[in-house]
Amino acid sequence: MTGESPDDAARRNRRARFYWPVQIGAWTAYSVIGFFAASSRYQGSRTDLAAGYACYAVYSIALTDSLRREIRRRGWRTMRPGKMWPRLLASVFAVSAVQTVLIVIVNLAFAGRQSPFVEDKIQIAFVFLGTSGAMAMWMIYYVMFTARWARDEQQAQLKLALREAQLRALEAQINPHFLFNGLNSIRGLVIENPARAQDMITRLSNILRHNLRHDVRHTVPLSSEIGAVTDYLALEGVRFDERLRVRFEVDPAAADVKVPSLLLQTLVENAVKHGIARLPAGGDVVIRASLLAHSVVVEVENSGGLTEAAPEATQVGLANTRERLRILYGGRATLSLAARGVGRVAATAIIPVTATT
Amino acid sequence: MRALIVDDERLARVELRRLLTRHPEVQIAGESASGEDAVAEIAKLAPDILFLDIQMPGMTGFELLERLDDVPAVIFTTAYDEFAIKAFEVNAIDYLLKPIAPERLAAALARVKLPAPASGTAGPHLAQIFVRDGDRCWMVRLADVFLIESEGNYARLCFGTERPLIRRSLNALEERLDPVTFFRANRTQIINMRAIQRIDGSVGGGLVATLRDGRAVEVSRRQAARLRDQFGY
Numbered sequence: 001m002t003g004e005s006p007d008d009a010a011r012r013n014r015r016a017r018f019y020w021p022v023q024i025g026a027w028t029a030y031s032v033i034g035f036f037a038a039s040s041r042y043q044g045s046r047t048d049l050a051a052g053y054a055c056y057a058v059y060s061i062a063l064t065d066s067l068r069r070e071i072r073r074r075g076w077r078t079m080r081p082g083k084m085w086p087r088l089l090a091s092v093f094a095v096s097a098v099q100t101v102l103i104v105i106v107n108l109a110f111a112g113r114q115s116p117f118v119e120d121k122i123q124i125a126f127v128f129l130g131t132s133g134a135m136a137m138w139m140i141y142y143v144m145f146t147a148r149w150a151r152d153e154q155q156a157q158l159k160l161a162l163r164e165a166q167l168r169a170l171e172a173q174i175n176p177h178f179l180f181n182g183l184n185s186i187r188g189l190v191i192e193n194p195a196r197a198q199d200m201i202t203r204l205s206n207i208l209r210h211n212l213r214h215d216v217r218h219t220v221p222l223s224s225e226i227g228a229v230t231d232y233l234a235l236e237g238v239r240f241d242e243r244l245r246v247r248f249e250v251d252p253a254a255a256d257v258k259v260p261s262l263l264l265q266t267l268v269e270n271a272v273k274h275g276i277a278r279l280p281a282g283g284d285v286v287i288r289a290s291l292l293a294h295s296v297v298v299e300v301e302n303s304g305g306l307t308e309a310a311p312e313a314t315q316v317g318l319a320n321t322r323e324r325l326r327i328l329y330g331g332r333a334t335l336s337l338a339a340r341g342v343g344r345v346a347a348t349a350i351i352p353v354t355a356t357t
Numbered sequence: 358m359r360a361l362i363v364d365d366e367r368l369a370r371v372e373l374r375r376l377l378t379r380h381p382e383v384q385i386a387g388e389s390a391s392g393e394d395a396v397a398e399i400a401k402l403a404p405d406i407l408f409l410d411i412q413m414p415g416m417t418g419f420e421l422l423e424r425l426d427d428v429p430a431v432i433f434t435t436a437y438d439e440f441a442i443k444a445f446e447v448n449a450i451d452y453l454l455k456p457i458a459p460e461r462l463a464a465a466l467a468r469v470k471l472p473a474p475a476s477g478t479a480g481p482h483l484a485q486i487f488v489r490d491g492d493r494c495w496m497v498r499l500a501d502v503f504l505i506e507s508e509g510n511y512a513r514l515c516f517g518t519e520r521p522l523i524r525r526s527l528n529a530l531e532e533r534l535d536p537v538t539f540f541r542a543n544r545t546q547i548i549n550m551r552a553i554q555r556i557d558g559s560v561g562g563g564l565v566a567t568l569r570d571g572r573a574v575e576v577s578r579r580q581a582a583r584l585r586d587q588f589g590y
Contacts, residue, residue: 280414
């Protein structure tokens with residue numbers, strides 16, 4: 001699951017550490033008790049009996065573990081009780097039937113056809129019922145222990161969904177300064193340069209459309225992000241005139257690589273807002289993308305200082321972007337902001353090149 | 358009235374200039390693309406009104422106003438900062454949201470209150486200053502100030518119920534105040550003579566002036582003589 005956070009992983013680890021000792025310990029104890037209870041009545045070899053019960057323990061551990069995996073895979077534990085219980089009950093009998101068949105096979109292997117156990121059909125029925133009882137106990141404990149986990153899981157999923165919705169809303173939000181200053185510039189252009197004004201309206205429409213389509217879980221081809229950023233910078237170019245200089249250094253091989261939507265736009269927006277807009281003489285923004293063996297490096301470098309350029313709002317913005325990268329790629333993507341020489345700042349994102357859905 | 362347009366975006370200045378052609382009463386004296394440039398232009402042109410953008414690189418519109426000695430009438434032009442302007446306490450400055458609607462511009466111009474006639478022509482005396490104390494801002498007409506107190510290198514202006522500090526020494530301020538209105542009562546206080554309600558004698562030849570708000574201000578012996586002359590008391 002791509003959306004697993006470190007919290008989820010830690011919770012899973014704690015559960016795994018708890019599960020195995022209990023699973024193995026309980027079935028071993030059950031089998032040892034069964035062995036001693038049976039040995040007083042059993043006339044055959046003690047070793048055979050012990051071997052039989054050892055097999056019983058191993059089968060039980062393996063069977064209930066596969067049962068647990070299956071329950072999780074099918075998501076029965078998060079179903080409503082009316083749907084969950086019939087399934088759990090049926091699975092108890094199914095697993096018990098398998099166990100009974102296995103016991104019969106073991107008996108045949110050890111004692112052969114003339115085993116009194118195999119002859120006696122009532123014995124087999126008792127084994128089935130006894131095993132069903134043990135399996136039912138196992139199921140009751142399983143449901144009890146997982147009750148809290150299931151609730152935690154649901155809450156964690158809800159929290160994740162909520163956070164995703166928040167991130168989405170934040171990121172898709174058009175910077176109002178950009179929007180209204182841009183519209184004001186276009187209003188001025190309408191008379192001064194009607195053709196350019198038309199072009200700018202088209203570009204603004206492209207940006208709005210790009211942002212409205214945005215989804216936190218979406219990845220888009222890098223070329224499409226570059227297109228959106230080109231439109232964005234063209235509009236900012238109208239506002240800032242010659243104060244904003246832009247350069248693209250994009251490896252053509254990286255054009256089709258999938259990157260998170262709005263990632264590049266967020267970085268470029270920060271570069272303009274915290275870099276260029278603060279410099280009376282303006283500056284330049286360089287957008288780079290290069291393809292490595294298993295990742296793509298996307299970088300936005302701009303004129304400006306880091307201390308001045310990194311107020312709380314940027315940090316929050318970066319934190320949101322990092323969180324999104326984690327939702328999409330787990331820990332495999334990174335984002336850093338660092339000074340690059342005097343008077344320059346670079347934001348660098350390294351994103352794994354794999355098909356994400 | 359003579360106007361100066363201050364905005365870092367060329368097209369924004371072009372657009373405002375065009376909108377103002379419908380208002381022949383406004384002559385555009387000049388344009389500035391930065392706060393620094395505007396400070397010099399204001400000193401040179403002494404405009405009656407500023408059209409002022411808030412977000413500018415180097416110096417914001419607020420910082421520009423703080424740098425001015427005497428402040429003309431101001432209309433802010435802004436894309437999105439109206440919240441900052443709405444936070445103004447007293448004498449709210451008008452603002453226009455970009456893109457600017459012609460009707461809003463007309464309404465704002467109709468409301469412009471030019472400071473006392475003496476100013477605007479860069480008269481020697483302060484008429485109106487911009488004060489920022491923490492998050493709060495005021496456009497203060499000096500006529501409304503009844504008392505100014507020295508606090509080290511700062512001065513505390515008292516008007517209405519407000520008492521903000523400004524970054525000017527009492528001596529520097531006194532030089533720019535109208536001596537007909539303002540009177541140096543003692544080493545640390547300047548009072549507005551129109552705010553005096555009562556004057557009483559005090560021991561040692563001094564006087565005590567009771568102000569509008571009930572405060573009693575000691576007038577030193579030396580200054581008391583001047584006050585007596587002026588009031589014929």
